[in-house]
Amino acid sequence: MKKVCVHSIAFVVLTMLTQLGGFAWLIALACKWRISVFIGAYILLSVMATFVAPHFSRVPLSCMSDSPLAVQSWFYCVMNRNYVHPDIRAALQDLATEIDNTYPGTKTLVLDANFPFLTGFPLLPHLSHDDGRKVDIAFYYRNAQGGYLSGRTRSPIGYFAFEQGPTNCPDRYLDLRWDLDLLQPVWPDWQIEPKRTRFALQTLASDPRIGKIFVEPHLLARLRLDGPKFRFQGCNAARHDDHIHFQL
Template sequence: MKRLAVTLALLALAGCHAPGARPPAADRPAKGLVALPCAGSGALAPANTGYCRLQRNYVAAKGLAVLQDATTAMQAKFPGARVLYLEASWPLGKRPMPPHLSHGDGREVDLAFYYVDRAGKPLAKPPRSWGYEAFEPPRREAERACAGGRRGKNDRPDPPRDRAWRLDEARTAALVKVLAADPRVRRIFIEPHLKTRLGLTTYGKVRFAGCQAARHDDHIHVDFF
């Protein structure tokens, strides 16, 4: 029952980060695609193993190397820190991977933010079991990029003010900086208010995905060359 509940939660998501059904069966992944590690206890691991069961954990070999190097760098700076991935690509190697606007060809992956509880203690995993939707909204309404709302199901509400979690700014900013410094990374999407708040205004690779896309104040979207 618990596994079914997790799967249904994954399938119920909407917007850029809404996992769809398992892709058509393939004898082997498309050329150049490799699976991200699925061991939930690893340093590089899925935020929810459902992403592996749904075969949405494939990247190009270069992407895997980028994430492995980023994990090593994070552990050197923050001993015990892990890099948790969310949706990557399916094994078909075709873009887009619905309902994403991109993904599918192995050149994109979503990574979880780091979080702390209200006392400032680091959380081992994102507050939501599937990794998405633990939003960190702007501190002032004037900082909201899409004041008029987003398209369709991408218009997700803010979490309650008394939520049990907060963004771990130090670790999240460090991960974005490590990725942005990697020449194999093409661009990174987060919300503009977080780019400012996390001290990333000089990082040209860090961009806004636009109001046609889902919120990116609950995850880091990474594109590889």
């Protein structure tokens, strides 16, 4: 009974984190060299997903790209969190090209996207990333001297380095609006590079494929941006002053 519980928990956790990891675990259960078989099955399933997912309108973003558009960390690809609807990929490519044309050498970094399969299967902790039509990108940063930091983010995974500003949200403990105050002094003292970040937000807002862009109101005010596509995600959802979320 204890073994069944342990394997059930492993299946659920691996499925929640990577979608395909739970199936790889089930395959490994039938074999003697469990960890080796799990790793092999997971790699095989992940490679197969890159060929099968496009038949379900989700395409993988490359982690090995040297172009102006790149996935921020290999972590997102290894965990199968780099899949998007073809229209999102096209919008990302256009955004990265436009900003690189205007500010040569600029890298646009993709963070969490979607899993390869199943509409309605959320990419935790992003409850809305469940249909391939949403994606997060990192802010563009500059160092203390004002120099643009190409391909760099303040935190190792691009999230949780919050820009501080006024908010009307109350301090609560049981929601997804994490402040992570203890982590903030750990990150380097870099700032948002305002020209590129503003340009990216304006470009997204003018793209007819894009329906909504989530950014905290204090950042929109700081960047002097306004428009019907810019939305506040609400006080119960994650903060959006550490990254940009947009969707079709």
